[in-house]
């Protein structure tokens with residue numbers, strides 16, 4: 001009798017294990033009314049997307065939904081990969097009050113801890129607008145961008161996947177023109193910029209950023225008349241390559257663009273130096289363009305003349321088949337808008353340039369994954385990749401403004417937003433659930 005009881009207990013345990021196993025790897029099944037593949041610009045209808053252990057397991061029409069799976073019905077919506085902003089500054093928000101939109105004052109008036117907390121909020125605001133990847137390109141106080149990335153990766157808070165640059169490396173002064181006493185006595189350029197004026201300093205600066213958690217290197221190619229030569233840019237590229245990182249150049253002159261292109265830089269930020277000739281060279285070399293095309297609708301952040309030039313340069317880049325990314329340089333507060341709404345506003349410039357919707361969407365997704373180098377891990381909706389996706393009403397291939405109202409967001413296989421409302425509880429943890437040693 002005793003033996004039977006013992007076997008029965010064992011049987012019950014086995015049964016419990018068998019029943020609870022599917023729960024250990026919970027399957028989510030998403031019914032997608034329409035599913036966009038931005039790579040081809042095509043739509044398939046009535047797809048089922050299976051997500052297991054945070055990754056896409058299978059995608060297709062008429063797939064069997066496993067018993068016990070959580071079913072999410074997006075059959076009225078269009079599902080597509082998450083969006084990428086290839087140039088943002090999440091830990092910088094300058095404002096009309098108190099700093100009159102001068103970020104030099106933000107840097108003086110707001111501490112790194114405060115800016116890090118702002119970055120958490122800005123990241124959440126980007127995610128709710130559908131941006132699942134953000135390249136965070138410097139001016140982020142004392143490595144607040146690295147802290148943000150690590151906090152998201154460890155599992156403390158929700159946020160986009162962050163590809164961060166750490167400090168912007170520049171020749172003496174960075175983008176500042178400080179007074180001698182503030183620069184020399186107070187070291188005011190650091191940490192907003194990291195001065196590197198000689199080959200030794202260049203190597204050390206790249207290593208410092210790598211040590212403190214950067215994922216890409218950002219340099220000031222021509223912020224100052226002394227700028228960086230082609231040889232110096234090559235040194236940045238080779239040193240960064242040792243750590244598996246690419247180099248983005250802030251470029252504001254044609255000659256700066258020429259040197260960056262000659263050196264074979266990975267990506268160029270801003271469009272001011274990008275002439276037809278530079279675009280042709282960029283297309284030939286496959287250099288990414290992060291043009292940061294501020295729309296005229298963000299009043300006070302561009303002028304009609306600058307905007308007209310920006311639109312025509314973007315058009316010219318597209319005609320020359322330059323690899324285009326969607327990039328905003330969003331780093332300011334626009335009353336009435338959150339950071340994600342500021343970022344999505346930039347589609348206005350792309351519309352004004354007459355870029356076809358399929359190409360705008362490609363810049364916002366596939367090209368964003370490529371410039372972020374995440375194609376092997378996340379981005380496309382493909383089996384084996386981490387499950388990030390969004391859903392909108394309508395069809396962005398027909399009406400790109402459909403992206404302004406993101407109804408659903410999944411990040412890392414977890415629902416972040418549903419029916420247009422953020423539901424982030426599964427992203428908050430009282431400890432580093434994904435491991436403390438993510439640096």
Ligand SMILES: [Zn+2]
Pocket residue numbers: 087088089137329
């Ligand atoms: Zn910027």
